[in-house]
Amino acid sequence: MKILNVELGDRSYPIYIGRGHLEDKKIITRHIKTKTICIVSNTTVSKLYLENLKNILDGYQVVEAIIDDGEEYKNHDSLNHIYTKLLENQCNRDTTILALGGGVVGDIAGYAAASFLRGIPFIQIPTTLLAQVDSSVGGKTGINHLLGKNMIGAFYQPQAVVIDLNVLKTLDNRQISAGLAEVIKYGLIWDKDFFKYLENNIENLKQKDFEHLGEVIYRSCEVKAKVVSEDEKESGIRAILNLGHTFGHAIENCLGYGEWLHGEAVGCGMVLAARVSLVHGWLTESEFDRIKNLIFQANLPIEKPNISYEDFIGAMKLDKKNKDKDIYLVLQQGIGKAIVTNNYSSSALAEVIKS
Known part of the structure; x- marks a missing residue:
């Protein structure tokens, strides 16, 4: 224990x-x-x-x-x-x-x-x-x-x-994959070495190898406990835990709750966030490919479902992080580091949602 x-x-x-x-x-x-x-x-x-x-x-x-x-x-x-x-x-x-x-x-x-x-x-x-x-x-x-x-x-x-x-x-394979989305998130926002560990062990995790699952559960909880201890009520750093969630919640809301599992929507949301980061030069092409490939290998969706831009952006406007009607996003500045910002190109966001 x-x-x-x-x-x-x-x-x-x-x-x-x-x-x-x-x-x-x-x-x-x-x-x-x-x-x-x-x-x-x-x-x-x-x-x-x-x-x-x-x-x-x-x-x-x-x-x-x-x-x-x-x-x-x-x-x-x-x-x-x-x-x-x-x-x-x-x-x-x-x-x-x-x-x-x-x-x-x-x-x-x-x-x-x-x-x-x-x-x-x-x-x-x-x-x-x-x-x-x-x-x-x-x-x-x-x-x-x-x-x-x-x-x-x-x-x-x-x-x-x-x-x-x-x-x-x-748990069936779909539920395991949904959980892996949140595990991958911790590597992206906090620990690039953990992200590398996930790349090397994704097949073991999908097969429910308990030794590896125990390791990733412990590390995930360790990161979250640290972040929550620093910012219990999400007035600052805790918001980075929402990587992929602004997009993911919009997917869940627009499709209807339960159509996609939460982890599936977050997985796709992290790809969309990574693409916005790529457009701004905060991620390299290589880093973007690593993110997309790991999410794909976890059997999570990497393409946005067929939702109109108007519906999608309308759902994003209801996100809890937003201030003064600005949409705040959690974006990548490399693997292992994330920021919460409204300082991004709205046209780049629109392009990613429409693509």
Whole structure:
């Protein structure tokens, strides 16, 4: 087992990374100080892990709140379902929410925890690669709106993040690839040596080699923990974690939530961001090709879907990073370094979106 810490003063918390954690009562209950537990999961994950988790929670009152599976269900209806289960079971502040699932479950369960009775504790138990390396860490919680992704939410940190590598066995290839998009992101924004490691080991990662997966999960969480510790509420450096997301969220919004997985949209978004960077001379042709090729080798899309320029740019205008109606982008200044800027050519952006 490896343990990382997200250093946020009195809101600091550990990330446990290892195998078999979902069957280890000591790890699961170490950060539970309440008598009641509400397990939030979805219809897919609950069939795999819910009963096992309930079996090790003897001595607690356990409430279940199961939502439908998919990005299209990350909405107010699903959130209200969780509230209803909490209220029906007379849950109070002596309740801890366990988020058992991928990014959708983690985000919506975290927002339920942040807002129910103005805040109750929660623990992240991510079951997808994408959630393990990204969305479970950092305290971003929320739901989607028809007009924009993740536009409603709160910064609310968990008590702990419990990552069990064994759950990755049940993921299909598409889900693994979606998670690899966020892994590649860390190499692009922070660590060029890590990017090189991914280039050399992408086939092992796609084949779910646990030694290599453990390494990339640890390094990804290590980078994110450092960035979040420096900038919890995204007033500065944390925004670089959104590389590819301004484009990716526009793709998800325009196609309809759930048509592309979040990681697929981010993968394509990183190619688009790299192309804008290339046009400005901030990336070399060789660097651009390396980025595009690694994303392609991860079985992620590298071409924008058929969305009109007007719809695409309209969705980008709803991005949370924007200020004074300017679209702010995360762009590359070489592999391993990213910036957040509105100082780019609008015609170059238009050309990339239209191409």
